[in-house]
Amino acid sequence: MKAYKIIGLMSGTSLDGLDLAYCHIWEKNGTWKFDIKDTKSVSYDAEMLNTLKDAIGLSAEKLIELHNTYGTWLGEQALLFIEEDKLDVDYIASHGHTTHHRPEMGLTFQVGSGQHLANTSGHKTICDFRTNDLALGGQGAPLVPIGDRIFFNEYDFCLNLGGISNISFEVKGKRIAYDIGLANMILNYITRKVDLEYDDDGKLARKGIINKKMLKRLNDLQYYLLPHPKSIGYEWFLDEVVPIVEETDDSIENLLHTSIHHICDKIAQQIKLNTNGKKQSLLVTGGGALNTYFIETLQQKLGEAINVMIPEKIIIEFKEALVFALMGVLRVEQQTNVLSSVTGAKKDSSSGVVYLPN
Template sequence: MKNTMYRVIGLMSGTSLDGLDLAFCHIYEQGGYWKFEIRETQSVSYTTEMKSKLKDSIHLSAEELLVLHNEYGTWLGEQAQSFINEFNLDVDAIASHGHTTHHKPEMGLTFQIGSGQHLANACGHQVICDFRTNDVSIGGQGAPLVPIGDRLFFGQYDFCLNLGGISNVSFEKNGKRIAYDIGQANMILNHITQKIGLNYDPGGEIAGKGALNPQMLQELNALEYYGLPYPKSTGYEWFIEKIVPIVDATEDSIENLLHTAIHHNCHQIANQIHMNKTKKDNTLFVTGGGALNTFFIEELQVQLGNDIEVVIPSKKLVEFKEALVFSLMGVLRLRNETNVLGSVTGAMQDSSSGVVYLPC
C-alpha cells in the first residue's frame, strides 16, 4: 500500500540566479486530492563567486562543466543537511531541480547541474533529480514542469502565472493542461539593475519613476519567439542572444529601461491570457519573485483589464511555490505516477520522470 504522507525537501535554483530555495513540505492525499503544507523554508543567496560560476557555466568545456556538476551537487547536499539540522527535520526524500546550464530541446539537449549522487552522499538522504531529460528524450521540451502542481494543487484558478527569471503560464484547455514559457520576467529587470550595482529593483520603485522607450519596446515585442506556437520553452541562451543586445544598445536612463522592460513583459503576458481565455471573468494566480514587484503587478492588471482578477497568495507561497512543486514531483516519481505532462511539453506521452539516487 502506498504512503499517503510524504516529508520532502524541494530544492529550486532558477534562471534569475537569486540563490537556492529550500522548502520542507508535507505532501499528502486527502479525499482523492493532493494537499500540501509548507512547514519550513530557507533561501540561500549565492556568493559572488558561485553566481559567476553558474552564469558563465554555458561557456565551460565538457570536463569543466562536469566538475562543476559534481561540486554543485555536493554544495546542494551540504545546504540540505544544514537546513535539516537547523530545523531538526524528519525527511523522507529530497527533490532537486538542479540549476539549468543548457537547454536546447530542439537538439535533444537539456542539462541541470547538481549531481544527484553527490547530493545524496553529502546529506545522507535519497534524492530525486534530473526531471527534464526523460521528457526531452521522448520529444518534449522538458519544460515547463510546474504545471503538474498547478493542476493538482491550484486547479481552482483559470490561469497560473509564474514570474521567475522568465514568465510561464499554465491553464486547462479541452480537458488538457497547457503550459509554456511566455518570455521575459525578472532576468531582463535584474540585468538592467546590475548596471547600477543593484541585484534587483525592490517593489519596482525605480521602474515606476521611468517613462516608455518606444524603440526598445518595439524591438523587444518584435522578437520571433513570441509568435511561435506552443508548446515552447526558452531560457538563458535566448536571453543572452536576443534580449541583452537590445537592452545594451538602448541609450536611456535605468528608470526608463526598467519601465519599458516591465511594459514589454506585461504586454506579452496579457496577450497570451486574452488569447486563451474562454469566459468573461477569469482568475490569474501569480507566484514567483515578480509577484512581489508592485509596479509589475499594477501594470499587468492594467493591461489585463477588469475581467481578469490577479490573485497574489501569501509571500511564502509566492517565493517557494516552485520548490513545493518539485517536492510533489519527487513524490509522484517515487510512486511511479505521472509528474510531467505531455500536453504541456509536447512529448509523445505523459511520463514519470526523474532519477532516484541513494546515499552510499
C-alpha cells in the first residue's frame, strides 16, 4: 500500500496555538506505520486567543462566521506550511477548535469550516471527526485512543496532558479511554493572571505550597464521581472550576502548586485503579510532559510500580496532530477511526467528512 502524505492540524483546549504535522503513514503486513517528516506550531495572537476563548458566548450567526473565518485561517496556515517547506501533500486532516462540547445534549462543535480550509489551501480536507459518534449515541471524545492503540501499543497506559488530562489503556481486548479531568487549562488560566502564557518548567508551582481549602474544592468536583465513558469541555471548566480559582485568595505560586497536586492526585488514582500489580509503563505526551515539576509530582504519587515515560519532544508536542493525520487516512480507507469502547457509541465508526477544494 502507498504511503499517504498528510498534514494533521490540531488546536487544543489549552489555547496555545495550532500544531501542524506533515506525516507519511502507510500499512505494512497489517500494521500501520508513521514518520513525522516536518512540523510547525503557530501561536495565537491575543485577538485570536480571546476570540476562541470567548466563542462559547457568541450568537449563532457570529459562531458560524467564526467557523468560516477560522477555516480560512487554517487553510492559510496549511498553505504557508506547504509552500515554505515544499511539501507534497495528499490530504489535510483537521480537528478544528472545540468551542462547544455538551455530549449529554448530543452536541459538540469544532470551528474551522472544512470547505473554507480546502478552498484556501487547495487540498482535499478531512474534518468533523466528532459529530458522527454523537449521532451514534457516543461522547464524540476522546478520539486520540485510536492512535494509542495503533501507534503506541507498547505502553500500558497513554496519558495526554493538554488542556484536559485524558487516559487510554486496554482492558480484555477493548480500548478504554476518558477525560480524567483538569490539566493545563487551569494552569494556563492562572498564569495569564500575571501575563504569562504558561509556567515554564513548573518553576512557579515548585515555589508554592498547597492551599488545603482549594484542593478540597477541586477534589470534590462531581465530575470525578461519574463512570466512563465521559468527557468534559470548556463549559465545564468555566462553570465548575473558574469560580474555585477566583474565590481562592492566594499567591500565583500557591494556586499553581495546589492545582498540580490536584491533577496528579486524580491521575494517579485512576491509573492505580487499573493496574495489574506488575511494573507498568505510562507514556506521557502533551504540553504537561514538558513541565518538570508536574512530571516529578506525578511520578511521586504513582510510586515505583508505574514507570513514567517521556518520549522525544516531537511526539510530546505533535502526537495529537499525528493521530488526526492517522484518522484522516483511516477515513479515506473507510476503516474504523472512532472506538465505541471509548466513546460509548452504539458501534465503532469511520468518521470524518471529506471536502474537495473549489
